[in-house]
Amino acid sequence: MQGRGRSTLPGAARTPAHLVTGPEEPEPVRQPDVDSSLCPFGYFRLGPLKNCSPWLSCEAINTEVRKLKCVGEGAVKKVFLSEWKENKVSLSQLANSELKDDFLHGLKMMKSLQSKYVVKLLGYCEKQFTILTQYHPLGSLKSLNEMLDLPRYKGLNTWHRRFMLAIDYVSIIHYLHNSPLGTLVMCDSNNLDKVLSQYLLTSDFHVLVNDLDALPLVNKSAGRLVKCGHRELQGEFVAPEQLWPYGEEVPFEDDLMPPYDEKTDIWKIPDVSNFFLGHVEGSDIVRFHLFDIHAACKKKNPAERPSAQMVMDTYRKILTLLLREAAMPGTREML
Template identity: 30%
Template structure:
């Protein structure tokens, strides 16, 4: 597989900026296990003083899915919406390390930067919808995994598509902005667009770009 990746985010002691490969593995020292599942283990490692992430396939049954995910990521490396790939070796893929982790850590991180206002938190609602919009408009179409379930997912054997992601947007945004005072005009607009997102008929839900446009209006109207 031909890779075109950049190591510009790392502090390197070499002139080139080629991808990390098997020759670099011997200088990687495990720091801690970040995650593990049926498909892979994810490690934080130290490589020449740089923190990077190594995702290692643990079940060969899922090899096809593992490398399909890599192919998708590589196709969209120019986008800031996609995790940066630094290289690979065999069944291991090397990624840039994001120290804040995933969005589950949001409410423990924001207080450290004194970000308490609705405006500060609502920016993350916009970021979330921008990511969904990016996925839906690209050839890397996939549903967002998580604990939230749209009605059509409950019925066994029922067909569903990317509109299940739209159903989940209000729940995610409400979680992001919880414990903040929402201006009344913002609340009315959000109540309207979120009501459309929660339509039991999937075809009546707005697409991600529509939701994003409304969110941007809400942000624009904030003082």
């Protein structure tokens, strides 16, 4: 990457000038508001429909929604590509009756957290353990690299677009940590694959959180901390405070495992962002600029890690800086 007379960040020089002028954050950082933000609580708008419709009831789901095929199955639910009034939709149904409490918790979160960060809720039937949401054909973030390898998306496989996805992800973590319900911890995150499976990639290449089954509430002032499940967690991906602290000589016992707070999500941000950035030209320059904030995220003491707000603000400042430098012809190399 060295030895060029122009910016080392390819593609960014073609960024429209309005994205890189002035002190404000660049426009691509913001997700466009999804339709749900324009409808009152309990209503949605989908596709070409102009009016807000109330969330579909049990009766409407049973009579108006047609299942097409199963497109995914996890521990808690099965997901079916379905059709409603010529719109493709996603129908989730409970897969394991022993996990109905998790399913209902996910539904409660889905209803309460509707925003531009969360997949759009179209309806639900609590007694039949069914949830209807907007369908996103690109699927979960697990398929990101495969999508960007397809000819139709190769033009999006740039450091700029990938970094914007990382900013979307951190913005969602910030939203969960500052949600209308309080500070929520993303517990379904014990390895990278598990994290990626909780989020969807939209057709306009943004990130939405889709799986809200494991979102416990932290309330430090009331002394309320969390534990992600009742089994021993292992590996470097989870935060140090999520590991059994008493050594191999003491058998794991859930009652003895100390609880923790939302800073477990901060520990995981560098690993998830590293996945987003991939190995395209320019991504190493982005990593170089993220080094300090990522080192802070990996502090062993959770209290020393930055808040999601601080990470999000730093990411946005770095994007603005890189776009400005890349848009200026003859910019000296950053490394």
